[in-house]
Amino acid sequence: MDLAGDHFAKLVEEKSAGRIKIQVYPAGQLGDEKTMYQTLQMGGGAIDICRANTNSLGDFGMKKLTLFGLPFIFRDRAHLWNVLNSPLGQEFLSEPQQLKSGFVGLFYLDEGARNFFTSKKVTINSINDYKGLKLRVPTTDLMTETVSALGVQSTPISFSELYSALQTGTVDGAEQPHSGYYSNKFYEVAPNYILSGHTYSPSIVIMSASVYDKLDAEAQAILMEAAKETAEWNRQSIEVLDNELLTKIKAAGANVIEVKDKTPYIEATKDVVRKYAKGYEQYYDAILAL
Structure with a gap:
């Protein structure tokens, strides 16, 4: 912004x-x-x-x-x-x-696109690796339920406190677009940057x-x-x-992890999509059709 x-x-x-x-x-x-x-x-x-x-x-x-x-x-x-x-x-x-x-x-x-990132001790090689993790995400019902579908425990922390929370291990990771991840130097305390692109x-x-x-x-x-x-x-x-x-x-030393197949993510979150599109299916379908 x-x-x-x-x-x-x-x-x-x-x-x-x-x-x-x-x-x-x-x-x-x-x-x-x-x-x-x-x-x-x-x-x-x-x-x-x-x-x-x-x-x-x-x-x-x-x-x-x-x-x-x-x-x-x-x-x-x-x-x-x-x-x-x-x-x-x-x-x-x-x-x-x-x-x-x-x-x-x-x-x-x-x-x-927003991507997940995790501390040095947590590496994401498959969707199963999210289970049990504590991640800071925006405190909206949609985002909380989205990460919950991946087995993640959403941990409410103000953005200004996120760096220190990652540093102390209060949370295992979070999610941001490239700009937020880089400008806040999260790569220093959470170097695993997963190109999940889970939401645009x-x-x-x-x-x-x-x-x-x-x-x-x-x-x-x-x-x-x-x-x-x-x-x-x-x-x-x-x-x-x-x-x-x-x-x-x-260049800052982050371990950038490509997600070549997002099908497991899409399958895991399909019930969340169905819930939040309910009553607005015509708009949802119109978005997909464009």
Whole structure:
């Protein structure tokens, strides 16, 4: 989010001739996800815009967006962007407003596929090696049930404490996209990086509806134009960035483990997919068909 946030802020300032300034606070400086969402719903102020995990928004009632977090729903990055840029993707982006949730969806953010990583003492050679492990994952029902289907014990730990938890053995591992794994130097304490790609869940950048509604029409148009351009910038740059990050991860000494056959993962999590797609099968099928 840091690079995309900076890009969005720069575009907004330029397009508004300096009238609208956005200050970006990276790495969870303004609190955890739930705190940020609640601040936005209560009218913003301390926080007006934030990156949201589509899984966690599902816990706030936005069930369509939860579909994006289903394990292995996207075949690859091209499929992901086909969906996001389709009328269906734009319908999902507007779900927060449609439900009068207190949020306005601005744009999607592709941060890359999420992968598991484990401490030095834990090596993953097959899906059976996950059984009994303690992993820190986002505290959403969907993610908790996804890893539980692999035999994992989900251990709630704040992201800011994850490095030390890995260092002390409080948890055996966690999961992140390339950017999160590398920038937080998790390779130092959890060098086994498994390219599971278990979820390609995009983030969605949301704004407090109260703050947005107070803006004049010109300012709203500027925000939406900058949002659209930032999404396209992200689409064009993420592939190169991901490749560069994986090269850096390998150079840092991580043991990068390829997963050549993801069928066992898909089979293990199919009941989770079925549960969370229930009632939204038409949307699930439409995503797969794109």
